[in-house]
Amino acid sequence: MAKLIPVDPFDCVVFGATGDLALRKLMPALYHRWRDGQIPASSRIVGAARAALSADEYRAMAREKYQAFFPDDPIDEKTWKGFAERLAYCELDAGDAGSNWADLSALLDPASGKKRMFYFALPPSIYGDVAANIARAGLKTPQTAVVLEKPIGFDLASARAINDAVGRSFEERQVFRIDHYLGKETVQNLLILRFANAIFEPLWNANVIDHVQISVNESIGAGGRASYYDKSGALRDMVQNHLMQLLCLVAMEPPLELAADVVRDEKIKVLRALRPFTAATVKENSVRGQYRAGVIDGRPAPGYEEELGRKSDTETFVALKAHIDNWRWAGVPFYLRTGKRMSARRSDIVIQFKNVAHSIVGPEAGALHPVRLVIRLQPDEGVKLMLMTKDPGPGGMRLKYVPLNLSYAETFTRRYPDAYERLLMAVVRGDLALFMRRDEVEAAWAWVDDILQAWSDEAVKLYPYTAGSDGPAQSAMLLDRDGREWFDET
Numbered sequence: 001m002a003k004l005i006p007v008d009p010f011d012c013v014v015f016g017a018t019g020d021l022a023l024r025k026l027m028p029a030l031y032h033r034w035r036d037g038q039i040p041a042s043s044r045i046v047g048a049a050r051a052a053l054s055a056d057e058y059r060a061m062a063r064e065k066y067q068a069f070f071p072d073d074p075i076d077e078k079t080w081k082g083f084a085e086r087l088a089y090c091e092l093d094a095g096d097a098g099s100n101w102a103d104l105s106a107l108l109d110p111a112s113g114k115k116r117m118f119y120f121a122l123p124p125s126i127y128g129d130v131a132a133n134i135a136r137a138g139l140k141t142p143q144t145a146v147v148l149e150k151p152i153g154f155d156l157a158s159a160r161a162i163n164d165a166v167g168r169s170f171e172e173r174q175v176f177r178i179d180h181y182l183g184k185e186t187v188q189n190l191l192i193l194r195f196a197n198a199i200f201e202p203l204w205n206a207n208v209i210d211h212v213q214i215s216v217n218e219s220i221g222a223g224g225r226a227s228y229y230d231k232s233g234a235l236r237d238m239v240q241n242h243l244m245q246l247l248c249l250v251a252m253e254p255p256l257e258l259a260a261d262v263v264r265d266e267k268i269k270v271l272r273a274l275r276p277f278t279a280a281t282v283k284e285n286s287v288r289g290q291y292r293a294g295v296i297d298g299r300p301a302p303g304y305e306e307e308l309g310r311k312s313d314t315e316t317f318v319a320l321k322a323h324i325d326n327w328r329w330a331g332v333p334f335y336l337r338t339g340k341r342m343s344a345r346r347s348d349i350v351i352q353f354k355n356v357a358h359s360i361v362g363p364e365a366g367a368l369h370p371v372r373l374v375i376r377l378q379p380d381e382g383v384k385l386m387l388m389t390k391d392p393g394p395g396g397m398r399l400k401y402v403p404l405n406l407s408y409a410e411t412f413t414r415r416y417p418d419a420y421e422r423l424l425m426a427v428v429r430g431d432l433a434l435f436m437r438r439d440e441v442e443a444a445w446a447w448v449d450d451i452l453q454a455w456s457d458e459a460v461k462l463y464p465y466t467a468g469s470d471g472p473a474q475s476a477m478l479l480d481r482d483g484r485e486w487f488d489e490t
């Protein structure tokens with residue numbers, strides 16, 4: 001067992017405790033940290049929502065959902081009992097100042113020095129009111145953190161309004177804006193890979209790199225979240241946050257250290273250097289798609305409009321060709337792609353290097369491929385360096401393209417915390433490095449707003465794709481026009 005980073009005892013309130021996020025991700029994450037012995041015994045966890053439930057009913061709900069979401073991870077009775085003893089429930093309308101705030105207060109430790117975390121697993125439209133209500137109810141201490149889920153807003157204006165509203169009650173150092181991709185093991189490893197290995201940094205620039213691909217493909221559809229998703233679409237739901245954060249980590253300058261503002265200062269420079277999309281450039285550099293009925297893993301999958309129950313112009317797929325206008329990345333395209341109901345759940349960052357300037361072997365030796373560094377975020381986490389080698393044997397100088405392969409499953413056998421487990425503990429430690437600062441969120445929205453505006457001005461088409469495919473054909477064409485192709489190897 002790896003050494004655990006100790007955390008101080010804390011009180012954690014999860015608003016929206018009966019919702020999907022709380023029951024599928026947050027309660028299991030807290031249970032896992034308890035099971036691993038990282039949560040001190042004097043900590044308290046309070047689920048809060050409007051439903052009238054007793055604490056026992058809520059514990060039963062959390063347990064039942066845990067079993068449903070983790071069928072291969074049977075609950076250990078003694079461990080669950082210890083966790084459940086720390087878990088309480090408060091019936092509360094968090095958006096209403098007149099609600100049962102006194103009841104919530106009674107469930108919290110009055111010691112003002114204890115860490116306090118309020119997690120907003122709520123509709124973002126009420127974040128400002130909830131923050132004000134916490135303060136008004138006297139629950140804010142200097143040790144308090146508020147954790148805001150994405151999406152922070154719907155566009156730049158609404159993001160600013162939310163940030164302003166929360167900022168009236170809490171200082172920026174107390175606001176933890178979650179992007180759960182920043183908590184993923186392989187995403188964090190990207191920093192170590194880049195900055196703890198001397199071989200990469202000298203090559204990490206436009207002199208040697210041909211292009212970068214960032215793909216986050218999902219096999220699930222919008223499903224039960226279709227009514228939320230339809231107001232959002234793939235650009236707002238995935239690109240504005242997860243893909244842009246990944247892009248920042250790939251493209252930023254080396255930070256001096258991993259201190260929060262040092263890393264965030266480097267990320268914001270990347271966001272500000274992103275070339276804006278305009279009406280003149282948007283058609284050539286972006287693709288919108290929406291899935292139609294198809295087959296995934298041998299099973300029929302409905303189309304998006306069937307799931308939603310009505311016609312829709314919302315994109316469930318987006319591909320973009322982006323440019324970072326700075327010295328390091330001049331002329332290097334960053335191709336971003338994300339979609340639902342794709343052929344497989346697969347997220348990769350691919351750094352494709354330029355091909356050799358001259359081949360020392362003739363065409364009979366086989367195709368000469370460029371070196372690729374492939375960082376697989378999920379599933380099958382790993383890092384592959386795809387290289388040319390000589391195919392061994394009597395066939396003379398035959399070329400073979402093979403991976404140097406670091407598979408997490410084979411190399412690291414112990415279970416490691418998932419993104420939410422890691423991020424929740426980072427909140428308790430007060431480590432903001434893995435959370436988005438206000439200016440980052442707003443800079444990302446400013447870039448996305450330009451794309452949305454250009455899509456609307458130019459009436460950019462929505463191309464259909466079959467569920468279980470790799471997106472619309474236009475996505476392949478986006479790269480094909482540049483003599484490139486998506487890396488879609490499993």
Ligand SMILES: NC(=O)C1=CN([C@@H]2O[C@H](COP(=O)(O)OP(=O)(O)OC[C@H]3O[C@@H](n4cnc5c(N)ncnc54)[C@H](OP(=O)(O)O)[C@@H]3O)[C@@H](O)[C@H]2O)C=CC1
Nearest residue numbers: 016017018019020021049050051093094095121122149150
């Ligand atoms: N689900 C996911 O995988 C992800 C979700 N998110 C974000 O997390 C947030 C929650 O999402 P999700 O759990 O899916 O949403 P759900 O609709 O499943 O749950 C929302 C929760 O909020 C509660 N709620 C709504 N209004 C209030 C209120 N005024 N006061 C107190 N509680 C309230 C609801 O319970 P009740 O009505 O009983 O009060 C319910 O518990 C959203 O911002 C979403 O965008 C972000 C990333 C992933």
Ligand SMILES: O=C1O[C@H](COP(=O)(O)O)[C@@H](O)[C@H](O)[C@H]1O
Nearest residue numbers: 150180218220237238242347378
């Ligand atoms: O934030 C979101 O992320 C999920 C994908 O997360 P992952 O960790 O399973 O890759 C996505 O399905 C959802 O639409 C989006 O809101």
